[in-house]
Amino acid sequence: MARQRRTRKITVTMPEEIAATLDDWRSSGRIASISAFVAESVKARVDRADSLARLENALGGRPPLDLINRARAVQGLPPLSDEEEAPGDHAGAA
Structure with a gap:
């Protein structure tokens, strides 16, 4: 049986200064991986949007x-x- 993929590679375009900052952070050890940092950041934003949607649903708007x-x-x-x-x-x- 084939193993299901738990991740998918995508391409993200961002301003050069942000990309350079992420490169610097990775080089200095502040982050382990740019990919992991971006994935965690996007997950936090998705989780927040989901929480807000549930709140709006409970409040009726x-x-x-x-x-x-x-x-x-x-x-x-x-x-x-x-x-x-x-x-x-x-x-x-x-």
């Missing part, structure tokens, strides 16, 4: 902007403006 901004303040993040808080944009929510 996106939390009000003032509630989002209070959660952002606790995290040390700047508040979102009305323009930044577009429907479907979950990047800045709690």
Whole structure:
């Protein structure tokens, strides 16, 4: 029986300065692998988006902007403006 692949190789394009930083971090031992670092970062973002979707489902919609901004303040993040808080944009929510 063939073994199922648990990973898949993809190509990611990013700004040169970020790629250079990741190269430096790998060279200095700050990270073991650029691939692992990127995969862990993407997983954290996916997990956060899933958590926000569950929260919105439980609340019957996106939390009000003032509630989002209070959660952002606790995290040390700047508040979102009305323009930044577009429907479907979950990047800045709690």
